[in-house]
Structures are given as C-alpha cells and as structure tokens.
Amino acid sequence: MIDLVAQSLFSGVLSGAYYALIALGLALVFGTMRVINLAHGELVLLGAYISYTAEEKLGLDPLASLPLALTLVVATAMAVYYLISLIKTDRELNSLILTFGIGVILTNAVLMIWSADIHSTTTPWYHDATILFDTLFAMQAELVFAALGIVLVGAVWWWLEKSWYGRALRAVASNRDAAKLMGVNPQLTEVLSFAVSGLLATVAGVAIYTAKVIQPSLGHHLTVKAFIITVLAGMGSVPGVLLGAVLLGVVESLTVTLASSALQELAGMVLFLVVLLLMPSGLFGRAKRRG
Amino acid sequence: MLLDLDGITVAFGGLIAVGDVTFAMAEGDVLGLVGPNGAGKTTLFNAVSGLVRPTRGQARFLGRDLVAMPIHARARAGIGRTFQVPQPMHELTVRENLMVASRFATGRIDRERIAEILDLLKLGHKADADAATSLALTEQKALEVGKALATNPKLLMLDEVLAGLETAGKRAFMHTLAEVRQRYGLGLLIIEHDIETITRLCPRVVVLNFGRLIAEGSPDHVFNDPEVIRSYTGGEAA
Numbered sequence: 431m432i433d434l435v436a437q438s439l440f441s442g443v444l445s446g447a448y449y450a451l452i453a454l455g456l457a458l459v460f461g462t463m464r465v466i467n468l469a470h471g472e473l474v475l476l477g478a479y480i481s482y483t484a485e486e487k488l489g490l491d492p493l494a495s496l497p498l499a500l501t502l503v504v505a506t507a508m509a510v511y512y513l514i515s516l517i518k519t520d521r522e523l524n525s526l527i528l529t530f531g532i533g534v535i536l537t538n539a540v541l542m543i544w545s546a547d548i549h550s551t552t553t554p555w556y557h558d559a560t561i562l563f564d565t566l567f568a569m570q571a572e573l574v575f576a577a578l579g580i581v582l583v584g585a586v587w588w589w590l591e592k593s594w595y596g597r598a599l600r601a602v603a604s605n606r607d608a609a610k611l612m613g614v615n616p617q618l619t620e621v622l623s624f625a626v627s628g629l630l631a632t633v634a635g636v637a638i639y640t641a642k643v644i645q646p647s648l649g650h651h652l653t654v655k656a657f658i659i660t661v662l663a664g665m666g667s668v669p670g671v672l673l674g675a676v677l678l679g680v681v682e683s684l685t686v687t688l689a690s691s692a693l694q695e696l697a698g699m700v701l702f703l704v705v706l707l708l709m710p711s712g713l714f715g716r717a718k719r720r721g
Numbered sequence: 722m723l724l725d726l727d728g729i730t731v732a733f734g735g736l737i738a739v740g741d742v743t744f745a746m747a748e749g750d751v752l753g754l755v756g757p758n759g760a761g762k763t764t765l766f767n768a769v770s771g772l773v774r775p776t777r778g779q780a781r782f783l784g785r786d787l788v789a790m791p792i793h794a795r796a797r798a799g800i801g802r803t804f805q806v807p808q809p810m811h812e813l814t815v816r817e818n819l820m821v822a823s824r825f826a827t828g829r830i831d832r833e834r835i836a837e838i839l840d841l842l843k844l845g846h847k848a849d850a851d852a853a854t855s856l857a858l859t860e861q862k863a864l865e866v867g868k869a870l871a872t873n874p875k876l877l878m879l880d881e882v883l884a885g886l887e888t889a890g891k892r893a894f895m896h897t898l899a900e901v902r903q904r905y906g907l908g909l910l911i912i913e914h915d916i917e918t919i920t921r922l923c924p925r926v927v928v929l930n931f932g933r934l935i936a937e938g939s940p941d942h943v944f945n946d947p948e949v950i951r952s953y954t955g956g957e958a959a
Contacts, residue, residue, distance in 0.1 A: 597821050
C-alpha cells in the first residue's frame with residue numbers, strides 16, 4: 431500500500447510539471463491583461479495535435495516537432511490576442527465570452543481536421559519505463575517533460591524577476607495606468623505575455639501527446655485545471671504556480687489510486703473550493719496590499 | 722511653450738468635468754492648480770497625462786500634439802505625474818520602481834540619477850525594500866515623486882502630493898520639492914488644497930470651479946478675487 435501511495439505521489443508530481451506550464455501561461459495573460467483566456471486549453475490541444483500530425487505525416491519525433499508546433503501555436507495565440515485587443519469596453523467581461531467562443535471554434539476545428547479518435551505518440555521510446563529507487567515507475571516522456579517543465583517555469587520566473595521586459599510585465603500587472611505613466615507600453619507587455627503563454631502551451635501540448643492521450647474535448651478540461659492552479663497559487667506567484675500544479679497533480683493521482691478515476695476531476699474542484707473558502711488569496715498570494 | 726492648453730473640455734455624458742480651460746506654462750514654470758472639491762483639477766491632470774481623452778480642445782507639449790499621443794509616449798516625451806493616492810508597483814522593490822521608469826521612459830537606466838533621486842527623497846535606506854509593504858505614507862509619497870522623476874520629465878505634475886501629511890512632514894516635503902525643482906529645472910504643475918503650500922511654492926495660480934477657469938495670476942491676486950472666495954465659501958466675498 432505504501433508503495434502504491436508513493437507511486438501515486440510521484441506520478442502526481444510528474445503531472446504537476448506540465449500542469450504548471452499550462453497554468454503559468456494562463457496566469458501571465460491574466461496578470462498583464464486581466465483577461466481569463468478560456469481558449470488557453472485549446473492552444474495546448476493545438477500544440478498536441480500539431481505534434482501528432484508532424485509525427486504521423488512527416489515522421490518527426492515529437493520533440494523535433496516543437497519548432498513547428500511552437501510557430502503555429504504562438505501565431506494562433508497572437509490571433510487570439512488581436513481579437514481581444516479589438517474589445518474596447520468591459521474587456522474583462524467581454525473577453526470571457528470571446529475566448530469561450532474561440533475555444534469552441536478551436537475544439538470543433540480540431541474535431542473536423544483530426545476526428546474524435548484518441549491519439550498518443552507512436553515513438554516507443556517515450557513510453558519506455560524507467561524505474562527509480564527500485565520502486566517508482568515513470569515513462570521516459572513523463573521524466574523528460576517534467577524536467578523540461580521545471581526548467582521552463584524556472585526560466586519564466588527568472589525572466590519576470592530579472593529582465594527589464596519581465597519587470598515591465600510585473601509593473602503592468604501591478605498597476606496598469608501607473609506603469610504607462612512610467613513609459614511602459616502596455617501593448618508590448620500584452621503581446622509578450624501571449625507569446626510566452628503560447629510557448630508554454632506548446633510544450634505542455636507535446637508533453638501530453640507523448641505521456642498521455644489526446645482527444646478534441648481535452649482543451650476545456652485543461653483550461654479548468656489551469657484556472658484551479660492559478661487560484662490555488664494566488665495571483666502573481668510563479669513558484670506558487672509550480673507548487674499549486676504539483677498539489678493538484680498529487681491530489682488527482684491519489685484520488686485515482688485510493689478512490690476512483692471517475693472522481694479525479696471532482697477532487698480538483700473540491701481542492702479549489704476548500705482553498706477559496708479558507709484562503710481566498712490562494713496558498714501563496716499576497717493577503718492584502720497597501721496603497 | 723512647455724504646456725499649452727487651449728479650450729480643453731472633458732465631458733462624461735452630460736456632465737462637463739472640465740470646460741473650455743485655456744492656459745500655458747513656459748519651461749521651468751511653477752503653476753498651482755486650485756479649486757474646491759469637484760472643480761475638475763484631477764480630471765484636467767488626467768487629460769494632460771492621457772488617462773482621459775478631452776472631448777474638445779487642443780493640448781500641446783513642447784509643440785507636440787498631446788491629444789492623440791498614447792500615455793506611455795507622453796511619459797517618454799517628458800510628462801511625469803503623481804497620483805493623489807500613491808500607486809507603487811507592488812511586485813517591485815523601491816529601486817526597481819525607479820529603474821523601470823528610467824528604462825522605459827528614457828530608453829536607458831540612469832543609475833546615477835536613480836541614486837541621486839533616492840538620496841534626495843530620503844529613500845536610500847529603503848531602496849531594496851518591497852514597495853508594497855515597507856513604506857510609511859511619507860515614503861510612499863516620496864516614491865510617487867521618485868518614479869515620476871526617474872522618467873526624466875520636463876514637466877512634473879503633482880496631484881495633492883502633500884495630502885495626509887502632518888505639518889512637519891508637509892514642510893519637509895515642500896523643502897524637498899523646492900530642491901527637486903532647483904536641481905532638475907523642471908516645470909511644476911501642482912494641485913494642492915493647502916493655501917500656504919501653494920503660496921510658498923507657486924508664483925502663479927490657476928483656479929477652477931465647476932470645471933471652468935475662474936481666475937489666474939499671483940497667489941495674492943487670485944486668493945483675494947471675489948469669485949474665488951465665493952467658490953470656496955459658497956457665499957459673498959468679504
């Protein structure tokens with residue numbers, strides 16, 4: 431039993447790494463634009479399907495398909511940004527409707543182009559087993575993308591903390607008008623946040639394609655997970671996103687192991703509601719700001 | 722001219738918040754903007770800094786048309802502005818607040834100027850502290866001025882920067898502002914309710930009431946103007 435729980439915790443941590451990539455993209459866009467991009471999960475899905483097509487039609491290894499997937503997903507993210515930027519009034523509310531609609535369109539486009547069949551990589555290496563510490567099992571894909579996920583989250587954290595455009599993005603997230611009066615061009619930070627969000631979504635999409643299975647309805651579930659993690663983390667905390675993602679991964683994994691896979695999504699929702707109730711600012715968010 | 726406003730009008734639906742205001746400032750001028758609550762002072766500040774778009778009128782800054790200029794471009798052109806309620810960048814330290822302003826408004830980080838501003842505003846000991854949680858009110862007000870100064874402005878617009886400070890703090894801050902002006906040779910446009918502050922700092926004053934300019938001139942002249950007295954007392958001039 432202990433081995434089963436340990437394996438479950440380990441699998442949860444591995445899932446948390448790519449959950450973090452998805453959630454961080456959503457959190458970045460929310461931070462700079464106060465827009466919840468409800469089509470974010472569909473961008474992840476698009477990355478996954480492009481990787482599938484590159485493997486199926488061009489014989490490309492999923493990792494080698496990253497540049498192609500990245501180009502197309504970031505271009506789509508830019509198109510979503512362009513449509514959002516056309517909203518002139520009540521952007522926070524109207525963008526919800528717009529991005530929900532874009533999500534539906536993207537899901538249906540995926541369904542029309544790739545059908546409702548489920549897919550996963552056909553490159554055997556990704557599904558090869560690795561045994562760690564004699565007891566913990568993981569697929570190669572899970573280990574590779576967990577490592578890549580942690581490195582990417584760390585890189586984004588460094589970029590936000592140390593680069594000038596990262597600081598500008600944080601300034602806009604903190605106070606948009608005051609940032610503009612300091613010479614920061616908010617459109618530039620918005621474009622950057624969408625581009626980085628698209629990059630993270632692409633890697634997460636390829637991770638899911640190699641470690642799990644993909645199907646057209648997956649996008650919506652991923653957006654919900656990303657939203658739960660963002661709230662768990664507390665707005666504006668990158669390490670919090672990583673820890674929130676791992677927490678969600680672990681809770682889901684333990685639920686599947688100890689109860690039923692049918693309760694996996696429900697467990698995430700319960701966690702979300704409990705944290706909202708007890709800690710409205712999230713596990714790592716600032717409780718109250720002054721000034 | 723540093724700033725040239727001609728017939729600036731800002732209407733919110735049927736409400737005229739600022740109506741047909743015209744005045745100008747030369748480089749290095751210090752101008753006080755006064756008036757009762759709701760006179761339209763902050764709305765006029767918002768129109769000049771770009772937070773609201775004038776319904777009518779022309780605004781020029783160093784000869785450049787301001788009305789169509791984005792806010793961040795105004796900061797880069799040389800307009801610095803503070804808010805009545807301090808607006809620090811919560812995610813950044815005090816020094817980073819100034820560095821972001823310097824980097825994005827001027828295209829380079831002027832570390833020497835930033836150190837000078839921190840020293841001038843007595844924020845040196847808090848330079849690496851979190852701007853959100855570590856500053857007393859006077860320090861938050863100082864940071865507000867510091868952020869604007871880091872943009873290397875030619876015009877600094879101060880919106881009730883002394884409000885909420887006790888008398889000693891107010892006097893010390895006035896002294897600092899005079900030093901700032903002397904060191905950087907800035908034009909200052911100051912909204913302030915405190916008559917003593919305005920009289921000490923501003924050789925020229927513009928008075929607004931219900932959005933309209935009702936008097937302009939030296940503090941002695943405008944504060945003895947019967948219409949100005951009426952606007953404050955709501956009654957007859959003494």
